[in-house]
Amino acid sequence: xxxxxxxxxxxxxxxxxxxxxxxxxxxxxxxxxxxxxxxxxxxxxxxxxxxxxxxxxxxxxxxxxxxxxxxxxxxxxxxxxxxxxxxxxxxxxxxxxxxxxxxxxxxxxxxxxxxxxxxxxxxxxxxxxxxxxxxxxxxxxxxxxxxxxxxxxxxxxxxxxxxxxxxxxxxxxxxxxxxxxxxxxxxxxxxxxxxxxxxxxxxxxxxxxxxxxxxxxxxx
Amino acid sequence: xxxxxxxxxxxxxxxxxxxxxxxxxxxxxxxxxxxxxxxxxxxxxxxxxxxxxxxxxxxxxxxxxxxxxxxxxxxxxxxxxxxxxxxxxxxxxxxxxxxxxxxxxxxxxxxxxxxxxxxxxxxxxxxxxxxxxxxxxxxxxxxxxxxxxxxxxxxxxxxxxxxxxxxxxxxxxxxxxxxxxxxxxxxxxxxxxxxxxxxxxxxxxxxxxxxxxxxxxxxxxxxxxxxxxxxxxxxxxxxxxxxxx
Numbered sequence: 001x002x003x004x005x006x007x008x009x010x011x012x013x014x015x016x017x018x019x020x021x022x023x024x025x026x027x028x029x030x031x032x033x034x035x036x037x038x039x040x041x042x043x044x045x046x047x048x049x050x051x052x053x054x055x056x057x058x059x060x061x062x063x064x065x066x067x068x069x070x071x072x073x074x075x076x077x078x079x080x081x082x083x084x085x086x087x088x089x090x091x092x093x094x095x096x097x098x099x100x101x102x103x104x105x106x107x108x109x110x111x112x113x114x115x116x117x118x119x120x121x122x123x124x125x126x127x128x129x130x131x132x133x134x135x136x137x138x139x140x141x142x143x144x145x146x147x148x149x150x151x152x153x154x155x156x157x158x159x160x161x162x163x164x165x166x167x168x169x170x171x172x173x174x175x176x177x178x179x180x181x182x183x184x185x186x187x188x189x190x191x192x193x194x195x196x197x198x199x200x201x202x203x204x205x206x207x208x209x210x211x212x213x214x215x216x217x218x219x220x
Numbered sequence: 221x222x223x224x225x226x227x228x229x230x231x232x233x234x235x236x237x238x239x240x241x242x243x244x245x246x247x248x249x250x251x252x253x254x255x256x257x258x259x260x261x262x263x264x265x266x267x268x269x270x271x272x273x274x275x276x277x278x279x280x281x282x283x284x285x286x287x288x289x290x291x292x293x294x295x296x297x298x299x300x301x302x303x304x305x306x307x308x309x310x311x312x313x314x315x316x317x318x319x320x321x322x323x324x325x326x327x328x329x330x331x332x333x334x335x336x337x338x339x340x341x342x343x344x345x346x347x348x349x350x351x352x353x354x355x356x357x358x359x360x361x362x363x364x365x366x367x368x369x370x371x372x373x374x375x376x377x378x379x380x381x382x383x384x385x386x387x388x389x390x391x392x393x394x395x396x397x398x399x400x401x402x403x404x405x406x407x408x409x410x411x412x413x414x415x416x417x418x419x420x421x422x423x424x425x426x427x428x429x430x431x432x433x434x435x436x437x438x439x440x441x442x443x444x445x446x447x448x449x450x451x452x453x454x455x456x457x458x459x460x461x462x463x464x465x
Binding site: 116123127158160182184185188189193209210213 | 451
């Protein structure tokens with residue numbers, strides 16, 4: 001580094017510096033823009049991306065193809081459950097009983113419910129693996145914090161089955177809090193069941209019933 | 221009954237009116253004592269029917285139907301499904317008409333004509349893909365007419381239904397073209413195969429219920445009633461009033 005170079009940088013060097021500077025600015029800008037964009041992935045885009053990822057794995061993974069339940073459950077737990085608001089689902093399904101439950105009961109209830117949902121979903125996936133999905137356009141206000149994402153399972157020679165996801169905006173992105181299959185809401189269906197168990201044995205009775213149901217297999 | 225002006229009086233309406241009167245009388249006669257669900261005033265009786273169903277179905281019907289699903293070649297099963305699906309389409313047409321939905325009725329009639337003519341009595345579903353399959357039935361028509369669903373019923377072998385939907389099935393049983401086939405052995409064979417096919421369709425959903433439900437009776441009841449409500453409103457049910465969130 002000499003005095004002269006500093007004072008009179010070559011044209012080439014100036015150009016190189018400008019390019020690096022521009023590149024850095026672009027990188028910083030994209031990071032700044034991308035972070036919130038990722039966190040706020042639109043709910044319909046999220047449903048499409050996640051379901052396509054999962055369907056691709058189902059179609060390519062030999063263990064899943066062979067009906068390996070442990071593998072299917074693992075897939076659901078890692079790929080699907082992060083996009084479900086299990087606490088909210090539990091609160092909705094348990095209703096009044098949830099509000100009067102202790103934090104510890106709430107936690108255990110949500111855990112058991114999550115396990116049950118994973119198992120149910122894996123049974124359902126096993127049944128519907130060959131069908132194709134159709135994604136309906138999202139009709140919602142851009143500022144909405146609660147939307148329904150509509151999809152359809154196409155079955156040859158039979159009426160299509162609508163699968164709708166009720167989704168809410170959370171600090172960590174959009175999350176589903178109900179799945180409605182052919183008009184049957186999962187949360188509504190469990191509400192009757194949960195009410196029944198709570199009436200019989202309180203919140204602890206409900207937790208016990210769920211645990212007993214989940215205890216049938218080896219996976220947690 | 222709100223749509224009185226749109227629907228010409230017909231024997232079906234009279235039957236429906238009688239059915240609804242009967243079910244209202246039923247409601248009045250048996251106040252729901254401590255039944256947790258107002259939809260199911262006959263729950264104790266239904267639960268007995270359900271346990272009978274589990275034994276009979278589990279030991280005889282289901283293994284037979286499962287064998288049919290496992291050992292019958294796929295294309296035969298599909299042909300059978302399509303044949304009875306064509307009968308469903310015929311009833312979907314009738315009911316779309318009764319509900320004052322000419323567009324849907326047109327689709328259904330188009331499917332029936334195409335599949336009956338070009339699909340060898342419906343065995344091949346040639347219309348599939350071009351025209352969406354309808355799923356209207358008498359139970360839904362009564363619902364559209366404003367007749368309440370009435371008490372929930374669980375009937376062994378037949379499965380979940382309501383007074384309203386059950387009345388619809390009875391009407392269908394008397395009016396289905398299968399019943400007018402003059403050759404008795406053929407007619408009876410078709411009744412039998414139709415029943416097996418109907419039961420086979422429920423197998424998939426059933427395995428999910430087995431995994432999902434804490435109490436299968438409650439689970440099936442809620443799922444059935446939700447599904448029927450959804451169908452009556454053609455997939456756009458108004459939000460149910462829930463006491464929680």
